[in-house]
Amino acid sequence: MDYVRLGRTALSVSPLCLGTLNFGVRTSVDEAYDLMDAALSQGINFFDTANHYGWQVHRGLTEEIIGDWFAKGGGRREKVVLGSKVCNSMSDWPNDRGLSMRHIIAACDDSLRRLRTDWIDVYQMHHADPHASWEEVWQAMELLVQQGKIRYVGSSNFTGWSLAAGQERARARNNLGLVSEQCLYNLVNRQPELEIVPAAQAYQIGVLACSPLHGGLLGGGLRKLADGTAVKTAQGRAMVAIETRRADIAAYESLCARAGFDPAELAQAWLLHRPGVTAVVTGPRTMAHLDAAIHALKLELDNDLLAELDQIFPPMVSQIPQAW
Template identity: 60%
Template sequence: MHYTYLGRTALKVSPVCLGTLNLGVRASDQESHAILDTALDRGINFVDTANQYGWQKHKGFTEEFLGSWFARGGGRREKTVLGTKVFNPMSDWPNDSGLSARHIIASCEDSLRRMGTDWIDLFQMHHVDLHAPWDEVWQAMETLTQQGKVRYVGSSNFAGWHISEAQEAAARRHFLGIVSEQSVYNLVTRHVELEVIPACRRYGVAVLPWSPLHGGLLSGILRKLSDGTAMKSSQGRAAQALEGHREAITGYEKLCADLGADPAEVGLAWVMSRPGVTAPVIGPRSLDQLEGALRALELELDEETLNRLDTLFPPIGNGGPGPEAWAW
């Protein structure tokens, strides 16, 4: 496994991050533990979750599930770079959501308890909170890092100007600030190329694309629908987007067939090839899907293939960062 640095930090992470949204929910407990063990054995040391994941059973379930995996010992916790998130409501109580200092600190304590660990490597703001002053946010994060409960702070679903504002506020406090940003990014959804990725590259912030296959839309959905094997790709984001992108998806699956490559592997390889990207967040429901993600690490797309993909899924405007993408 070739490791990379998490943004401007000295922390080394694998070039793919194991997302846990499906573990213990869409995958059985036994298979979920096997996915985690296999990923770690194969060198994937970066694991991502969120305090609300597992809401299908109860909020906090996925963190508890990870805690059960760490409790099996064998250095599982020590070898893992662990990320979780704070923002979304964990109950109906008014102060049990957002990025107030109260909620940030309470949420961290709750996550530590659920996962049975003493520290979180990457504590991520799941969304920007426009009601929370940055001095309040950073004061809470500073408290947690000083206590040794949090090592680094990340963001998710931020706009470029949010990242800039947050970093400038952190710099005034002589605090490291944001080291990573999780954004939805794939061939179908390329908005972050305009300002988010340029802002991240400017500030030395790692880019961690979530939904790199657009919920299964880029994993061979037409073939799966035809042979009746579509599961996640037949619902949610993928199903909603299919009709508007059917022509492009048809061409995409033909291109993948011409390459002799699995569509999921091509889609993931494309995201990993993008400038500024550190590690896409994958969410396997089976060992086969995990193996496919590992194969994508070895798949190099040549210039002709990249150009064909740009033709099928054009970048926004003139392509590249703004303002050149929409102006001269």
């Protein structure tokens, strides 16, 4: 595994980050344990979760599964760079959500308990909170760092201007600030190229690209729908996108067949080649999905192939005002 630095930090992470959204919901507990063991054995040391994952059963379930896995020992916790998130609602009570200082600190303590660990490596704000000032957010995060409960702070689903605002307020406080931004980024959704990636590059914030297959759509979605084997492609953002992008997906699957690439592997390999991307957050349901992600690390994409992908899924750089 060739490790990379997370943003401007000295922290080494694998360019594949194990996403755990499926754990306890679409993937059983035992399967989740096997996936984490397999990922770690392949050198994947970066795991990502969130405090509300598993909400279909109960909020916090996925963190509990990871915590039980850590408790198995064998240096599991020590080897893993762990990211979790805060902001989403954890109950119906008004202060059990958002980015108030009260909730950030209480949610961190709750996550540590579920994860059965003393620290979270990258504590991420899952969404921006329009009611929370950066002064309040940084005061909470600085306290958690001082207490040794978190090491770094990241964001998720933020805008480019939010990244800039957060970093400028952090600088004013002599604070390291954000080290990562996790965003929805894939061939179907190249919107982060407009402002998020440029802002992240300007501030040396690592970009973590999540949903690399756009909910399964880029993993041979049309073929799976035709075969009746689709799982994630038959729901969520994949089903929404397929209504308007069917021709593009058909062209992509045709290109993959002609070039001899597995669609899921090519989609993740493309992201691994993108400027500014530190890691791809892959969320396997099965061992085969994990194997495909690992194989994507080994793919070499030539300029002709990249140009064909740009023709099917045009870059959004032409929409940046400076390019007009």
